[in-house]
Amino acid sequence: MANHAKLQIFSTETAKPLTYFVSRDGGSGEVSPTTRNADNTLQNPLILRLSHPVDLSSDDRAVLQAITSDTREVPRRTDIIHEGDRPDCVRVVMEGIACRYKLLRDGSRQITAFLVPGDLCNPHITRLQEMDHGIASVSPCMIVEIPPSTITKLASRHPRVIDGLVWASLADESVMREWIVGLGRRMADRNMAHLICELYTRLEAVGLVEDRSFHMPITQNELSDALGITTVHTNRTMADLRDRGLIAFEGRWLRVLDLAGLRDLGQFNPQYLHLRRQRSGSDLENGEV
Amino acid sequence: MANHAKLQIFSTETAKPLTYFVSRDGGSGEVSPTTRNADNTLQNPLILRLSHPVDLSSDDRAVLQAITSDTREVPRRTDIIHEGDRPDCVRVVMEGIACRYKLLRDGSRQITAFLVPGDLCNPHITRLQEMDHGIASVSPCMIVEIPPSTITKLASRHPRVIDGLVWASLADESVMREWIVGLGRRMADRNMAHLICELYTRLEAVGLVEDRSFHMPITQNELSDALGITTVHTNRTMADLRDRGLIAFEGRWLRVLDLAGLRDLGQFNPQYLHLRRQRSGSDLENGEV
DNA sequence: CGTTATCTTGACGACTATCAACAGTCGTGG
């Protein structure tokens, strides 16, 4: 916990060729991490994400599709937003996995959140303030940058989209609280089970779980920095989950063999993710949220 | 970390007479925890809090003073908002200390945040959704309840107040991230030092630190549930901080004897609290944020 | 003045860290 000597600083220097979309890991090898519609067009993860909390009109969807069409590649392990930056655009992860992180003076790192497709890096559109943490890609990512002016237009013409964004922001906060609970009160195996359940559920919500397995580019080293343990302990804990028959790895794909068992171990209740819209009786009567 | 058998469930049954304002702890005994102006009128912590990020006009202040005048007493250790509630008002802590918490199935509890005067319990005014965690008083508290209609009016007539509330919400998020870092990567003594620095700085921002000491109603049991350790370890760690000459207790007041040393141990950098408005060169030129 | 909550201390054990070494995979370059 104290001195993590070898630190892997994220650097834009370490750019590597983008091989992420080339299936190279046996198993579900042919499947691209990005979900496709029946007609083989790409599913838009932001639309999928926002469709859970709010009812998007076809117009809302069209606008979101247009806004997110201009994606930019970010190589693996590259800062998307540096700590101290004051970003002038709202950034959305469209493909790949990223993370929020903070570095400590002793060189250790703590990841405070994982970002999956459909997640916003800096959702606080009203105040583009200085970042108190960094955001970096874990796998190669596709991201879009939305200028504040576009958000302003959305606010007047597509209020439900804004509603969805606010809702997503609340969900992110809830996830942070759950991480606090996990780091404070769950043993390593339980917390790892919980984190896997979280990723599973969030990825499923944007159509990235197929046949109970999902692409898992997060290394044990990165997992350690998220779970607050060492890589050695991460390795042993993960071997434990495998030995118990809860999960299995097929190349870089993680398959959940026993979802009920994994949820039970992690005491995972998906409610905190706020994926579904809450409706009280009166809401249903009014028809409008 | 595993089985915390004895759990102290917050219950409204345990209501006790409000003796908080009766000074009963030697030392700075005569001082009420609430700061007073020179003319002995009460300082409004919400106004103090919001004054840091934004420039409030005297009109803004007057409105805030009016809105927060109707306070309600909450006894010690009483739920202010239950998990699962869908509160119909925004609640603000005006006096005392409260906490956000989650209970685990095994009976253990994790506190995810402390609320000090000027903090909002449920700042997400646009969406009054179901609470995914509980909020309870730690000490007796005075709180106000602001109906959504009032917030709506504020939005049109006092935009800077809303700006301040949003800013405060961002600061709360940042605090959560720092707790994740602390629970994941800081040893107990460092994390305790960090938490004390956090409370010190936040209380100072609303005028509740006098002569390097502040009212500390949080018990070691509650501290344990915040730091993710046992009460036994909390006790020993706290004794350690005392023995090192960093802090001292005078009744229920915590005096910081060596602020520099405490900050160094906890590697505390107050920047993440976003107490001060950030100004770039252009901001200063424009004069308007 | 007794009862309860809170704080304190000691002994022991469990979980996790640290240190070290090695195996497997992958991309690169000869």
Place this chain on the structure above:
DNA sequence: CCACGACTGTTGATAGTCGTCAAGATAACG
């Protein structure tokens, strides 16, 4: 095509932080 180096995953031995259990001391409260 193979060798090399870098990264990632794996395993063993040992040490340290922290948890558990138990008991007592102190202080608050009716």
